Amino acid sequence: MVRAHEAGWAHAEGGVRGPSWLREPTDTNDLVAHLWSDNAVKGADGVLTIAGVSATEIAATHGTPAYVLDEDDFRGRARAFRDGFAGWDVYYAGKAFLCTAVASWVKEEGLCLDVCSDGELRVALRAGVDPARIGYHGNNKTVPALRRAVEAGVGRIILDSFHEIERLAAVTAELGATQGVMIRVTAGVEAHTHEYIATAHEDQKFGFSITSGDAFDAVRRVLAAPGLALRGLHSHIGSQIFDSAGFEVAARRVLALHARVAADLDVTMPEMDLGGGFGIAYTTQDDPSTPAILAREMRAIVDHECRALAVEVPHLSIEPGRAIVGPSTCTLYEVGTVKEVALDGGARRTYVSVDGGMSDNIRTALYDADYSATLASRRSDAGPTLARVVGHHCEAGDIVVKDEFLPDDVAPGDLVAVPGTGAYCRSMASNYNHALRPPVVAVRDGRSRVIVRRETLDDLLATDVGLDA
Structure with missing residues (x-):
């Protein structure tokens, strides 16, 4: 930059x-x-x-200063994503802004909730969010945090490293539990304000590289762990995205891995998460798309790639945060x-x-x-x-x-x-x-x-x- x-x-x-x-x-x-x-x-x-x-x-x-949050506007934007992406799971990304009241609004409007720390998880549970509708992100989750998430009944934990696979497998063995998980992958695509870069994005702390083979190896390790139930792959390509072009490249690469797992390991993963990062208008130069248009374009991309790969369309989810609470x-x-x-x-x-x-x-x-x-x-x-x-x-x-x-x-x-x-x-x-x-x-x-x-x-x-x- x-x-x-x-x-x-x-x-x-x-x-x-x-x-x-x-x-x-x-x-x-x-x-x-x-x-x-x-x-x-x-x-x-x-x-x-x-x-x-x-x-x-x-x-x-x-x-003053004071943040002034328009509750009806927040709820309306949440509903727009819920309805625009009907048939998908919409996880509000709590990292954008989270408090007990906001978590309760998310619950009341029918969205799921994505958290990325033990603190965010505690706020979600305090607000009465159904743990089964919570996803847990993070690149360095501790053993106590993983244990708390499993004990709470969190619906899915997004795995981010080989160490984390081992940690969570040990926690589920200790608790005698089975935990739903997704594997975060890096597709070699970065989207940022209309710039899509297919190089160098592997050099980051998040996820398993598809290109290097680490992502496929992560799938095999998760499948070998008795307490881990693999639900699918997770991809996030950036922030302040105004159209679906970046998702097209990422979806192609992630779905190719999805198809390879089905063909080579005889395992059909039921879900896929395409992340968030949908942009908002900060100034007159910004022109964000609507949830309905994004949903139509992203579904068309996934349908096209699945037909080309001869695989069924997995159950899809997204994670808008900024696009709901920002404006x-x-x-x-x-x-x-x-x-x-x-x-x-x-x-x-x-x-x-x-x-x-x-x-x-x-x-x-x-x-x-x-x-x-x-x-x-x-x-x-x-x-x-x-x-x-x-x-x-x-x-x-x-x-x-x-x-x-x-x-x-x-x-x-x-x-x-x-x-x-x-x-x-x-x-x-x-x-x-x-x-x-x-x-x-x-x-x-x-x-x-x-x-x-x-x-x-x-x-x-x-x-x-x-x-x-």
Whole structure:
């Protein structure tokens, strides 16, 4: 990955005013609807309202920064995947964002749940999710974690290494249990924002390589373990995928292995998981597909390959996470300072500093991710200025939104909202600079409720054992 210079467009050749995809708005009060949850609107007063609750009310009641999760939007997106992929198992990827309330929504909307840690498993069980509808991922599951998963009755454990096969086989022997498993394979395909690379992707920590033969060897070892019931192969090709092209190459290679197992070992695996990674719109440059279209295209790919290989179509599953919770959530900040900085060639940039930052959204710094923003607390008749929304941390790379047009009169005390922050922002949040992690506030039918409370100083100091220790 080529990292962006912190000065961004100002240092680009020719002095380009902002990234090429960013267009100056006619009215900075307008929302770009497809970046926001379905129930996000702005009234004549310019105040952002989500599910009938205004940004100003949320800030007054719950403080800032705060993650604001539109419950009906989340549920609607979950149902869209459930219905669009009818006949498949849809596992919500809990790593995107998980708490007890969200796990219960997933259960109520008829989805399964994918977890990738003992902590996520405990949250799922606490929410009353049927263990048989839980899948357990991870590249380094410990013996205690595997034991807990088997004892809980988790439906499937996705195996990721030869050591893990041995560990789980030992656990099932100890408990006298039989555990359903899938084998995660690497198909030599990486999908990332329309780039499909068929080389070098074997160099990663996840899964068994199909090319090297490790995946076939893993199948044989699992079949030889009395306590392991092999249900199928699992493949995941990347994140922020906007169409089905990358899945076509991966499905061909994974199904070829599926067919080889049937032919050489006389074993028909009943299932196959094609993973997740479905993209969302963070900015106007993003154009994600719908679940229904993705389902139709992915099923056609699998049907075609199975016909060519003369094998039955296995029972299929997918694992959307970001595509469900990402657009359902925005982050609400309060502006603290506004600073105009002179740059090379006479250009200027407006820095809008907010009361959050990389501790509540590390993705901009970590992945060079792009986000959008809007003034959320009032209407402005000022013209647009190209701004950068930055955090309060002692770090030059503490950037929330690299480039966005905000009103030229944005000022301390204003509220700014950033859409598309449901996936990974709270999950990856930290206490950098001893910041307190924000609450998650669910909104629905004109009411708000906290589903993950804001951390307190007592929380922060609770793990600091002090000088006496």
